[in-house]
Amino acid sequence: MTSPLSSGSDRPRPAPARPGAVVAGPDWRFTVLTSRLIRMEYSHNGNFVDAATQLVVSRDLGPVPQFEVRRSEDRVEIITEHLHLTYLPARGFSDSGLSVTLRTAVIGVHGGTWRHGDRWDPDELYRTNLGGTVRTLDTVDGATAVQPGLLSITGHSVIDDSGSLLIQEDEWVRPRPHSDAASGRAPDQDLYFFGYGQDYRAALRDFFALTGPTPLIPRALLGNWWSRYHKYSEESYLALMDRFAAEQLPFSVAVVDMDWHLVDIDPAIGNGWTGYTWNRALFPDPECFLAALHERGMQVTLNLHPAAGIRRHEDAYAPTARALGMDPATGADIPFNIGDKAFTAAYLEHAHHTLEAQGVDFWWLDWQQGGATDIPGLDPLWMLNHVHYLDSGRERSGPGQTSYRRRPITFSRFADASSHRTPIGFSGDTVTSWESLRFQPEFTATSANIGYYWWSNDIGGHMLGAKDDEMAARWVQLGCFSPINRMHSTTSVFNSKEPWRYSRDARETMNAYLRLRHRLVPYLYTWARLAHTDGTGPVRPLYHDYPTRMGSYDNRNEFLFGDLLVMPVTRPADPAARLAQEEAWLPQGTWFDLPTGRRYDAAAADGRVLTFSRPLEQVPVLARAGSVVVGAGDLTEAAGDNPRHLSVLVVPGADGEFVLEEDDGSPEPGPDAVVRTRFTLAWDEAAGSARLEIIQDGPEGTVPGEREITVHLLSTGGRATARVNGAEVPLKERPADGFTLGAGLDVSLGAVRPADGVVLELSGVSTRPPSLADEVFRILEPAQMSYPAKDRAWGVVSSGATGGALIGGLRAAGLPEQLLAAISEVA
Numbered sequence: 001m002t003s004p005l006s007s008g009s010d011r012p013r014p015a016p017a018r019p020g021a022v023v024a025g026p027d028w029r030f031t032v033l034t035s036r037l038i039r040m041e042y043s044h045n046g047n048f049v050d051a052a053t054q055l056v057v058s059r060d061l062g063p064v065p066q067f068e069v070r071r072s073e074d075r076v077e078i079i080t081e082h083l084h085l086t087y088l089p090a091r092g093f094s095d096s097g098l099s100v101t102l103r104t105a106v107i108g109v110h111g112g113t114w115r116h117g118d119r120w121d122p123d124e125l126y127r128t129n130l131g132g133t134v135r136t137l138d139t140v141d142g143a144t145a146v147q148p149g150l151l152s153i154t155g156h157s158v159i160d161d162s163g164s165l166l167i168q169e170d171e172w173v174r175p176r177p178h179s180d181a182a183s184g185r186a187p188d189q190d191l192y193f194f195g196y197g198q199d200y201r202a203a204l205r206d207f208f209a210l211t212g213p214t215p216l217i218p219r220a221l222l223g224n225w226w227s228r229y230h231k232y233s234e235e236s237y238l239a240l241m242d243r244f245a246a247e248q249l250p251f252s253v254a255v256v257d258m259d260w261h262l263v264d265i266d267p268a269i270g271n272g273w274t275g276y277t278w279n280r281a282l283f284p285d286p287e288c289f290l291a292a293l294h295e296r297g298m299q300v301t302l303n304l305h306p307a308a309g310i311r312r313h314e315d316a317y318a319p320t321a322r323a324l325g326m327d328p329a330t331g332a333d334i335p336f337n338i339g340d341k342a343f344t345a346a347y348l349e350h351a352h353h354t355l356e357a358q359g360v361d362f363w364w365l366d367w368q369q370g371g372a373t374d375i376p377g378l379d380p381l382w383m384l385n386h387v388h389y390l391d392s393g394r395e396r397s398g399p400g401q402t403s404y405r406r407r408p409i410t411f412s413r414f415a416d417a418s419s420h421r422t423p424i425g426f427s428g429d430t431v432t433s434w435e436s437l438r439f440q441p442e443f444t445a446t447s448a449n450i451g452y453y454w455w456s457n458d459i460g461g462h463m464l465g466a467k468d469d470e471m472a473a474r475w476v477q478l479g480c481f482s483p484i485n486r487m488h489s490t491t492s493v494f495n496s497k498e499p500w501r502y503s504r505d506a507r508e509t510m511n512a513y514l515r516l517r518h519r520l521v522p523y524l525y526t527w528a529r530l531a532h533t534d535g536t537g538p539v540r541p542l543y544h545d546y547p548t549r550m551g552s553y554d555n556r557n558e559f560l561f562g563d564l565l566v567m568p569v570t571r572p573a574d575p576a577a578r579l580a581q582e583e584a585w586l587p588q589g590t591w592f593d594l595p596t597g598r599r600y601d602a603a604a605a606d607g608r609v610l611t612f613s614r615p616l617e618q619v620p621v622l623a624r625a626g627s628v629v630v631g632a633g634d635l636t637e638a639a640g641d642n643p644r645h646l647s648v649l650v651v652p653g654a655d656g657e658f659v660l661e662e663d664d665g666s667p668e669p670g671p672d673a674v675v676r677t678r679f680t681l682a683w684d685e686a687a688g689s690a691r692l693e694i695i696q697d698g699p700e701g702t703v704p705g706e707r708e709i710t711v712h713l714l715s716t717g718g719r720a721t722a723r724v725n726g727a728e729v730p731l732k733e734r735p736a737d738g739f740t741l742g743a744g745l746d747v748s749l750g751a752v753r754p755a756d757g758v759v760l761e762l763s764g765v766s767t768r769p770p771s772l773a774d775e776v777f778r779i780l781e782p783a784q785m786s787y788p789a790k791d792r793a794w795g796v797v798s799s800g801a802t803g804g805a806l807i808g809g810l811r812a813a814g815l816p817e818q819l820l821a822a823i824s825e826v827a
Helices: 200-211 234-246 286-295 317-323 341-358 380-392 434-450 469-480 504-519 521-534 772-780 787-798 803-812 817-826
Strands: 022-024 028-034 037-042 067-071 076-080 083-087 098-102 113-115 157-160 189-194 224-226 253-256 299-304 362-365 455-459 484-487 559-561 564-566 580-586 589-593 599-602 608-614 621-624 628-632 645-650 656-663 674-684 689-697 707-714 721-724 727-729 731-734 744-752 758-763
Touching (some): 028 076, 224 504, 234 286, 286 341, 434 455, 455 469, 469 484, 469 504, 504 521, 608 817, 628 674, 689 707, 707 758, 721 744, 803 817
Parallel strands (some): 224 484, 253 299, 299 362, 455 484
Antiparallel strands (some): 559 564, 580 608, 656 674, 689 758, 721 727, 721 758, 731 744
C-alpha cells in the first residue's frame, strides 16, 4: 500500500556512515562518526542497521576523523583525538567488556570513563548528567524527575537507539531486523557515545547532524497564545480577541480547546473527548470564524484527542468508512490505528484536510492514552507527531488550483529524543501553585540539553491550586521569556488568565509583559533561525555558554533568552518589604538590568553571585554592556509579519553588534529569501560618544524597504546630541516605565532605508546610574513598616554613609533583613 505520508518538509535524507569510519567484528561494529562521537553496535547474527531510524537520520557527519585501531588477541582499542574505546569481545557489551575514556580534561569530580551499563541516577546528590526533559507535566505540583540529557559534568553521555524502529523512504516505520537471540545472550544493541567534555555546543551541533536539525517554526508562534478550556462560541471568542486588541494586548495564536467539536454525544457511541465535527450551535459558520481570526493576524489551532477513532456521528465518518472498504450504513466504529497505513491516509484526508481547507492552521495533539500500537515498539504519540508534522507540510491546492506548501508544525507532547524535529511541545496540565511555577524555569531551560527548544507550558498554571494574583503576574513574566508564551487554564469559571480579572497591580504587570513579548518577536525569531542553522538554543541554561564556570551550574532557574540573562521571580514577596528575592550568578563582565537601568560589575573570572530584590512589576533581565536588542516597535503589526517599525535598545558601556535575521516565511527559506540587518555599536566612554551603524543585506521585498526605527538608549545622561546620516535630530529623555525598561534617551530615526545604510551618531553622552539616595528611597517608600523606622533609616542615607557603614546604620535603625538585602544590591 502506498504510504499516506508525503514529506512536505525538506527533512535530511538518510545517509550511511562513510566506510572508512567502521571497525567491525562478527557480532560487533563501531563507527567513528566524529573524534568525540562513536556508534557502538552489537548483534548476534551481524544484523547491523544502516537505514534511518526514528532517532537517527544521517550517519555521515563529514570527513572521517583520524583514529588508531589497536588489535590484540583479546581486545580491540580505538583511539581518536578525544576518546579511547576499549572492547573485549569475549566479554561482549558488558561493564567489564566495553568502556570509553575521555582523553581530555573535564570539570566533573567523577572522572571521564564510561562503562557499559552505566545509568544516570536522577536522585544523586551531586548531579552529573545535567538532565533533559520528560513527556508531560500532567498533574505535577512542583519538581519532577526528568530523563537524562546529552550534556554531563562527567563529559560523556550515551543515547540508546536499540529500540528505535526503522524509517523507510516513504517515511513509514518498520521493525528492525533483530537477530534471534540465543538463551543467555545479550540483546541487540545500538548505542551512541557522546564524549564532548564541556564543549556542550559542539555536542548539540553533532546531535542535530545525527538526528536532524530543529525546524524553523512559523514566526507567528513566537507571539502570545490565548488558550482556555472553555465553551466559547464564535461570537464570544471573537469578542474576546477584540477586547484584547482594544486593551493593546497583542495575541498571534488562537487556541480553541475541546468544545469546538461535538462533545455531548450519544453514550452508546462513547464519550465526547474525540471529535472532528464542529459544534454548529457554538460555531455556526466555521469558515467565517477562522477567516475572522486570520484577518486579526492570528494562526488557529484546534484541540484533538484522537484515541476513540471516528464514529458514526462525525461528518468525516462516511467518507472515511468508504475509503477503508466499510459500509457507512452499519454505523460501526472506525478504531484509531495510527500504525495502519490505510487508516492513517483516510484519517488525514477526511478528518483533517477538510478542516484545514476551512482555515485550521495546525493541530493540538492531546494524546494521553498509553504507548501501544499494533506495530511492536511503535509509540502512538511518536507516530502522531511524525504523521501530523509531515502532513502539515504537504503540497496543497490553493485558489485557481495553484499549489503551495506551509511551514510544517505540530503541537503535542514530547515523545523521545527525536521530538525536536516535530515542535511545538505541550508540557501538560500543571497544578496552579508556586511550587509548579518554581520548577518551570529549570524544566524549560534544561530541555535544551536534549535539543528540545520549543516547550510550551501552561502559563499561569492549568488546574487545581488557588488563585493568587501575584503568582499569576510572575508566571506571565516567565512566559514573556519562555520559548512559547501560551496562557492556558482549565474549565473552572474562576480560573482564566485575562489580565483584567486580576488586581490592578497584577493586571498592569501582566499587560506590560504581554506587550513586551510581542515586541521581542523579531529578536526571538533571529534566535529561532540560529537554532535551525547552528543548533544554538534560544532559551538555554547558562552553562551552555559558560561551561567551565561553576557558578553557571549553581542556580538552575536562571537562563539565557537569546543573549539576555533572565532571573525569573518564583517566590512571593515579603509582605512588609513588598519585594521578592532571587539569587543569581552573573558571568564576568558588565551587565545592565533592563527594567531598572542598574549596572552590575562582575570583575572576577568566576563571575559574581547577587541577590536581586524586585517589586511585583519587575523581573531581573540583564544585558551585557554593548548589547543591541532589536524588536518590534508597533503593537498593532502582526507578530507573523516582518515589522515595518523597529525598536532598537542600545545598552551602554562597550562595543557590540546584533544581526537581525528575517525571511519570507517559506517552508525552507533559501539564501534568496533571507534578509540580515546588522546593527553595529561603537561606544567611546571617554569621548562621550556612540555610533550605531545599520546596514541591511538581502533580497528586496522580503522586508519593508523603508522602516521606522526608534533607538532607545538605556541609563544615560549628559547634554547629548544626535545625528542621523549627518543631519541633526532631536533627542528625548525617557523616564523609566516602571515595568520593563529603565530611564534613558530616545531617538527617532524617522523613515529610513536600511539597505542604503543608516548611521546614528551620539555625542555628549555619559552613563548616569541613579543616585544611591534615589535608589534607597524607591526601596523604602513602598515598604509596609513604621514611619519612625523609615525616618531613622533615611537619616542614615542622608548622612552620606556608604558600604558597610550604610548597611550597619540601617540595621541599627531597625530595617528588616529583606530591605537590607535590597539596599545591599544597589549600595
